Amino acid sequence: MDPKAESMNDLGGRLMTDYPDVPGLLAHERPREPVYCIYPEVYRRAAQDFVSGFPGRVLYAVKANNYPAIVRLLHAGGVQHFDCASVPEVALVAEHCPGATCYFMVPTRLRGAAREAFERYGVRHFMIDHASGIDILAAEVDLRQVVVFTRVAVHHAAAMMDLSTKFGAPPEQVAGMMTALAARGAEPALAFNVGSPVMRTEAYTYGMSVAAGVLAELPFQVNLVDIGGGFPYAYPGISAPPLRDYFHAVKQATLALPLAPDAVIMAEPGRALAAPGLSAVVEVLLRRDDRLYLNDGMYGIFWELRFRDHDGYPFRAFRDGVPLQGETLPFRLFGPTCDSTDVLPITFLLPADIAPGDYIEFGSIGAYSLSGRTAFNGYFSERIIQLSDVNAQPPGC
Numbered sequence: 001m002d003p004k005a006e007s008m009n010d011l012g013g014r015l016m017t018d019y020p021d022v023p024g025l026l027a028h029e030r031p032r033e034p035v036y037c038i039y040p041e042v043y044r045r046a047a048q049d050f051v052s053g054f055p056g057r058v059l060y061a062v063k064a065n066n067y068p069a070i071v072r073l074l075h076a077g078g079v080q081h082f083d084c085a086s087v088p089e090v091a092l093v094a095e096h097c098p099g100a101t102c103y104f105m106v107p108t109r110l111r112g113a114a115r116e117a118f119e120r121y122g123v124r125h126f127m128i129d130h131a132s133g134i135d136i137l138a139a140e141v142d143l144r145q146v147v148v149f150t151r152v153a154v155h156h157a158a159a160m161m162d163l164s165t166k167f168g169a170p171p172e173q174v175a176g177m178m179t180a181l182a183a184r185g186a187e188p189a190l191a192f193n194v195g196s197p198v199m200r201t202e203a204y205t206y207g208m209s210v211a212a213g214v215l216a217e218l219p220f221q222v223n224l225v226d227i228g229g230g231f232p233y234a235y236p237g238i239s240a241p242p243l244r245d246y247f248h249a250v251k252q253a254t255l256a257l258p259l260a261p262d263a264v265i266m267a268e269p270g271r272a273l274a275a276p277g278l279s280a281v282v283e284v285l286l287r288r289d290d291r292l293y294l295n296d297g298m299y300g301i302f303w304e305l306r307f308r309d310h311d312g313y314p315f316r317a318f319r320d321g322v323p324l325q326g327e328t329l330p331f332r333l334f335g336p337t338c339d340s341t342d343v344l345p346i347t348f349l350l351p352a353d354i355a356p357g358d359y360i361e362f363g364s365i366g367a368y369s370l371s372g373r374t375a376f377n378g379y380f381s382e383r384i385i386q387l388s389d390v391n392a393q394p395p396g397c
């Protein structure tokens, strides 16, 4: 195929340009706007590894990256279940992942959203975290036809972001809510989320022990326990245990839960599936000593660095499509907007002679980047391409 040929493909209906890899892209053109590159095999493998390793049902948390082509790749890699937080997320999965199941896993929804999800998209799993949520849900769906998760608040110090400050009921209130749901005809289930990302496996063991306490209070057994997301990704400088250690910890902790015989443990990984297969190719616009000004920044693809403290992304620099090597220096990286907070919170060791017109490719950038970026100051690139060489490797691999 002519690498410059514009082709309509099924990547969310946008015009795409097909290149085998990033050197191929940069050898053919000097993109003015950031280009986001999908490595399809990396996504497929991430999905396969998670689904085959996790001791239960895997729901991809769509919020982490809702780009249609990426959701499709994860589906193709074996993810059959999706954690959605809005009707547009449900609609996206319904359109792009035939046969998949959506779960509406957030305790607050727009008025009418549960009804639309239930009636139009056949969603049968919902969530509450307060007793008043039962009537709100019952006004829109037939409780006798749905599974309702009650989310219990769990916090553990190993989580970088505490997700219990907003959602989740105190453990002592949860058995009462689940019993009330059962009395109304719903199938009760239990959920928790220990945070995001979770840097040590014992956080899940702790979450399971809180769940065990709630389950022990119930006059019935449940079929589903959802342990949320939080599985970490090994960004540079991050020393999290491998995923298999998390899976093992979950498996062990499950043995102590008083569950129905065929009960299923569910997980909602976002970052672990979304991060690995996307890179951002950005241009250096200006150099001032150790400062580089880029065509993307904190309001764009680096959005997540505002909230989460990780050491950035693996990267490599290019000049005329060829990797730039040699002695390195620490640089501060600024985005293109007028805002002085538009600067990456960490320095990057880049080739000492890097100059305007060179490009930097940042890998492992798929989580909470495309789904969170803004068009502040008019900077918003639509260039998302899928690389065609299945052996192409992003930086850091």
Ligand SMILES: Cc1ncc(COP(=O)(O)O)c(C=O)c1O
Binding pocket: 061, 064, 083, 105, 163, 193, 195, 196, 197, 198, 228, 229, 230, 231, 268, 269, 270, 271, 272
């Ligand atoms: C309810 C819920 N599930 C899943 C996730 C995904 O978390 P992660 O990307 O850390 O796996 C989040 C993240 O905020 C969440 O709030």
